[in-house]
Amino acid sequence: MARTPRGARTRAKLLEAAEHVFATVGYHDASIVKITEEAKVALGTFYTHFEGKKEIFDEVVLDLSHRVRLTMSEASTGVADRIEAERAGFRAFFGFTAQHPALYRIIRQAEFVSPESMRKHYDNIVDGYAAGLSSARAAGEIRPVDPVVSAWALMGAGELIGMRWILWENADQIPEHVFEGLMDLIAGALAPTDTTPHEGSAP
Amino acid sequence: MARTPRGARTRAKLLEAAEHVFATVGYHDASIVKITEEAKVALGTFYTHFEGKKEIFDEVVLDLSHRVRLTMSEASTGVADRIEAERAGFRAFFGFTAQHPALYRIIRQAEFVSPESMRKHYDNIVDGYAAGLSSARAAGEIRPVDPVVSAWALMGAGELIGMRWILWENADQIPEHVFEGLMDLIAGALAPTDTTPHEGSAP
Amino acid sequence: MARTPRGARTRAKLLEAAEHVFATVGYHDASIVKITEEAKVALGTFYTHFEGKKEIFDEVVLDLSHRVRLTMSEASTGVADRIEAERAGFRAFFGFTAQHPALYRIIRQAEFVSPESMRKHYDNIVDGYAAGLSSARAAGEIRPVDPVVSAWALMGAGELIGMRWILWENADQIPEHVFEGLMDLIAGALAPTDTTPHEGSAP
Amino acid sequence: MARTPRGARTRAKLLEAAEHVFATVGYHDASIVKITEEAKVALGTFYTHFEGKKEIFDEVVLDLSHRVRLTMSEASTGVADRIEAERAGFRAFFGFTAQHPALYRIIRQAEFVSPESMRKHYDNIVDGYAAGLSSARAAGEIRPVDPVVSAWALMGAGELIGMRWILWENADQIPEHVFEGLMDLIAGALAPTDTTPHEGSAP
DNA sequence: AATGAATGAGAGTTCATTCAT
DNA sequence: GATGAATGAACTCTCATTCAT
Structure with a gap:
């Protein structure tokens, strides 16, 4: 598929249109007709590029997934302090969410599709996150929490916060107090406890 | 509607069947035909009890929502210690999830439906949760976190954990280490910091 | 049917409701449910009085038909002059039409029902009309037109005039100039030609 | 729609089938299934050409309307004498009625549809008719009747006559005596009164 | 590669009618 | 007589997909 430049262009137009349509009306109400109309392409053309509705959906999901992950890792890469890295990562996530509400709308309906x-x-997301927590833990920057469980839990926290304060509010960024409230919580959850008597806590 | 006992019985059968069908095949593939077949009722009968597919869906969601909330609040009611109350509440939630996978399957697809x-x-859920955190905070049992933001965050944490280790694994209960991992995280997030020398900690 | 006073009352309520519903929404959109709701009677009750939808429709048509005819014949009875009788009859017809738009709405859709x-x-209507023309003709009050053909033609004329200026205009009476225009035409159509030296006009 | 010859052909087949089905069983019993079966086209194809049942109905009505009008005006065009023109126009109308009973069956049920x-x-029809009467009146060929009222009245007369003696009798033409009876009536209605002393009526 | 007319299974919904109460 | 829950056939309409061009 898409061996010629023209074909590649058409394919790209279809993918872009599909992302928009899926995000707007949902998978089931996203008809191929709507997608091709939005892409300004004839109906039959769709089938020269994709096997069907589900295939293009999967491609859209994959693409979105890559993009969030990239955005998040770029943001936190190189940040030495773990808590700072958390802040950077979540900021990037919320920023992406605000700019691509499609992410939620598409991911959440993927359950059945x-x-x-x-x-x-x-x-994908958890893998990166858990790896980060793991090395932070090894470095003693955070409490010895279970990295995988924590990654899932914190991702879940971020997800609902984003849904509640960005998606539902149709906001273009996370309210500052919400962000700080969440970071406070996460900091508490991960912060090395004072009771851990390393670092010469003994008098 | 349902002015006779017979009518009430039929209606109940339909609701039960609908919950099952929605959870099994999803909203869009849940046809009225399937629901009425499962309920062993004629197709037309459906429309003497519900206006349409969305109406019965809403009723199923409402019902499920009430039931989780009840289960959770019953579990944590009367537990004095906040952390213990958290444990009890989450245990109840995971237990409900294991017994009613329908909850997730139905709630998550409700986004578009x-x-x-x-x-x-x-x-509903957050309200109860936030209230609990609020009074715990007033009583000095937890750090002075933002109750509403925290409630959403922790609910999100619980949701993804449940999805990952109960739903996806098709498990009938949460693995112990996951539960403890999550509780450890939450305890850390909420635990009163030792530095706050409240409650006459000074001899 | 309707052996008791209660039964007769219920039946009457149904007929009245049916006339209204048929006239308002037409035969096909007139559901038994609507009729019984309007009559404030239970659905099943309908079938203790009528065999089905068509039966009640036929009764409504018959009833309306009787009423127009009665109204018209009462109006023209005893009017000596034929042209005056025509005027009186048409006036009555238009008056009835204005008060019972149901007449048209119901009759015209009866074609298929x-x-x-x-x-x-x-x-029914033509019979009375043709008889009137016939005797008028015998009495030399009108030209020797074909009474039956004329009755149909003039009824048709009245029907469209009523439809155009009462029904479509939602008027509560026929505009005077229209009435006079029609009567002028009819008078011309029926008036004995001056050239016919009938009734021993030559002494 | 119908951007290819094939599409145009299919569309025409559907219209023809629709006219027949509507005329045969009426609007309400004319299902799309029946129409597409008669047109030998798949059900879904219907919806690539028409929005729904009412749309195709409207097109059928419009088409029939155009055709009667054309038939009538062609017949009466160029006929100098007004009374002769009336005869020609009505003959054409009855001829069309006999060949296309669909006209009545479809028009009369349109009331609600x-x-x-x-x-x-x-x-449409009245406009042409009234214009003809108007100029005839100006030319002194007919009495000074109200052209619009008369057009409606005479159209009504023709309609019921056609219904009674063509449609109900399933005749392929109007019985001669009926036609003459009607023309006699119309001639009387429109004929210049003898009292108008033109044409040297004075001895 | 692109086009768009044609397909037909299947969806949600309505409603005249039946029948147990 | 009156009730209203239950029935199921029939309807209109949608849409993923095919295929001749």
């Missing part, structure tokens, strides 16, 4: 895609998406 | 129902559900 | 009823209705 | 279409149809 394409469970594999959905799992892959969450797994 | 019936946003109002979905919001009502989350709001 | 109940052709027999419709024919009976037209035949 | 599509009042706009029905009015447009009657207005």
Whole structure:
């Protein structure tokens, strides 16, 4: 597929249109007709590029997933302090959410449409996150929490916060007090406890 | 509607069948035919009890929402210690999830089907949770976190953990280490910092 | 049917409701449910009085038909001059039309619903009309026109005039100039030609 | 729609089938299934050409309306004498009626289905007719009757006559005595009165 | 590669009618 | 006589997909 430049262009137009349509009306009300109309392409053309509705959906999910992850990792890369890295990562996530509400709308409905895609998406994000926590823990920057469980839990926290204060409010950024409230919580959850008597806590 | 006992019985059968069908195949593939077949009732009968598919969906969501909330509040009521109350509440939540996977499957797809129902559900749960955190905070049992933000965040944490280790694993209960991992995190997030020398900690 | 006073009352309520509903929404959109609701009677009760939808329709048509005819014949009875009788009859017809727009709405849709009823209705009216023309002709009050053909033609004229200026205009009476225009035409059509030296005009 | 010859052909087949089905079983019993079966086209194809049942109905009405009007005006065009023109016009109308009983069956049921279409149809015919009467009157060929009122009245007369002696009798032409009876009436209605002392009526 | 007319299974919904109460 | 829950056939309409061009 898409061996010629023209084909590649058409394909790209279809993907872009599909992301928009899926995000706007949902998977089930997203008809191929709507997608091709939005892409300004004839109906039959769709099938020269994709096998069907689910295939293009999966591609859209994959693409979105890559993009969030990239945005988040770029933001936190190189930040020495773990708590600062958390802040940077979540800021990037909320920023992406505000600019691409499609993310939520598409991911959450993937449950029934394409469970594999959905799992892959969450797994992708958690993998990076858990790795970060793991090394931070090894470095003693955070409490010895379970990195994988924590990654899932914190991702869940971020997800609902984003849904509540960005998606539902149709906001273009997270309210500052919400962000700080969440970071406060996370800091508490991960902060090395004073009771851990390392670092020469003994008098 | 349902002015006779017979009518009430039929209506109940339909609701039960609908919950099952929605949870199994999702909203869009849940046809009225499937629901009435499962309820062993004629197709037309459906429309003597419900206006349409969305109406019965909303009722199913409402019902489920009430039930989780009840289960959770019953579990944590009367537990003096806040951390213990957290444990009890989350245990109840995971238990309910394991027994009613329908909860997730139905709630998560409600995004496009019936946003109002979905919001009502989350709001319901958060309200109770935030109230609990608020009074715990007033009593000095937890750090002075933002109760509402924290409630949403912790609910999100619980949601993804449940999805990952109960739903996806098709488990009938949460693995112990996951539960403890999550509780450890939450305890850390909420635990009163030792530095605050409240409650006459000075001899 | 309707052996008790209660039964007779219920039946009457149903007929009245049916006339209204048929006239308002037409035969096909007139559901039994609507009729019984309007009559404030339970759905099943309908079937203790009528065999079905068509039966009650036929009764409504018959009833309306009788009433127009009665109104018209009462108006023209005893009027000596034929042209005056015409005026009186048409006035009565237009008056009835204005007060019972149901007449048109119901009759015109009867074409497919109940052709027999419709024919009976037209035949009824024409019979009376043609008889009047016939005797007027015998009495030399009008030209020797074909009474039956003329009755149909003039009824048709009145029907469209009523439809155009009462029904479509939602008027509560026929505009005077229209009435006079029509009567002028009819007078011309029926008036004995001056050239016919009938009735021993030559002494 | 119908951007290819094939599409145009299919569309025409559907219209023809629709006219037949509407005329045979009436609007309400004319299902899309019946129409597409008669047109030998798949069900879904219907919806690539028409928005729904009412749309195709309106097109059928419009088409029929155009055709009667054309038939009538062609017949009376160029006929000098007004009374002769009347005869020619009515003959054409009855001829059309006999060949297209669909006209009545479809128009009369339009009352509830599509009042706009029905009015447009009657207005169309009346317009032409009234114009003819108007100029005839100006030319002194007929009495100074109200052209619009008369056009409606005479159209009504023709309509019922056609219904009674063509449609109900399933005749392929109007019985001669009926036609003459009607023309006699109309001639009387329109004929210049003898009292108008033109044409040297004075001895 | 692109086009768009054609397909037909299947959806949600309505409603005249039946029948147990 | 009156009630209203239950029935199921029939309807209109949608849409993913095919295929001739």
